[in-house]
Amino acid sequence: MQELRLIDPDGYTVPDTIRTVSDGTVDEIRQHLLTEVAPVHAAQWAGFGYDARRYTVNTLPVSRYSVTVARPGLPTVALGPYYSPEFAELTAWNLTAYLGDPGTLIAVEPHDEDLPHLAPLPTDPQLLADHLADHLADHLGEDTGLDVHARLAAQVGTKAAGRLLADAYMVRAAQLRTAA
Numbered sequence: 001m002q003e004l005r006l007i008d009p010d011g012y013t014v015p016d017t018i019r020t021v022s023d024g025t026v027d028e029i030r031q032h033l034l035t036e037v038a039p040v041h042a043a044q045w046a047g048f049g050y051d052a053r054r055y056t057v058n059t060l061p062v063s064r065y066s067v068t069v070a071r072p073g074l075p076t077v078a079l080g081p082y083y084s085p086e087f088a089e090l091t092a093w094n095l096t097a098y099l100g101d102p103g104t105l106i107a108v109e110p111h112d113e114d115l116p117h118l119a120p121l122p123t124d125p126q127l128l129a130d131h132l133a134d135h136l137a138d139h140l141g142e143d144t145g146l147d148v149h150a151r152l153a154a155q156v157g158t159k160a161a162g163r164l165l166a167d168a169y170m171v172r173a174a175q176l177r178t179a180a
Contacts, residue, residue, distance in 0.1 A: 004019045006033040007056045008050065129169070
């Protein structure tokens with residue numbers, strides 16, 4: 001995967017031209033940006049001397065990462081994307097320490113949009129309590145094999161996840177008491 005950006009003659013990224021593409025389509029997308037998008041942008045700024053022939057395309061390797069979790073009998077899921085390999089590694093380490101299941105494969109990989117990704121959970125007890133009330137399947141991990149404690153452990157570590165989850169349960173219990 002590569003990230004392409006159309007760059008104007010002053011060295012700025014042209015708005016809405018950042019494209020993350022597979023390695024096999026880099027040349028095609030580069031050509032599109034230079035021959036179709038650059039002339040339109042240059043025409044808008046012709047009064048300032050912009051010329052489409054002076055535009056360039058920067059190509060950067062993709063710097064987004066996912067933590068993938070493959071567990072026997074369950075679909076592979078991913079957490080992320082993460083923009084720091086160190087944060088992705090910490091998430092993977094936290095999850096490995098929490099799960100400790102033989103046969104579970106946890107890896108940091110380049111971000112893959114085709115994999116189902118689990119969004120980060122709220123780390124505020126009130127927001128987490130509301131989320132859990134609205135998304136029971138997340139709490140139980142029925143669809144993914146990762147219950148809410150595992151996901152929180154991946155985000156904040158096992159001890160902090162336990163405290164956060166206990167606080168969210170207390171908030172939810174208070175909500176239920178006042179609703180009754």
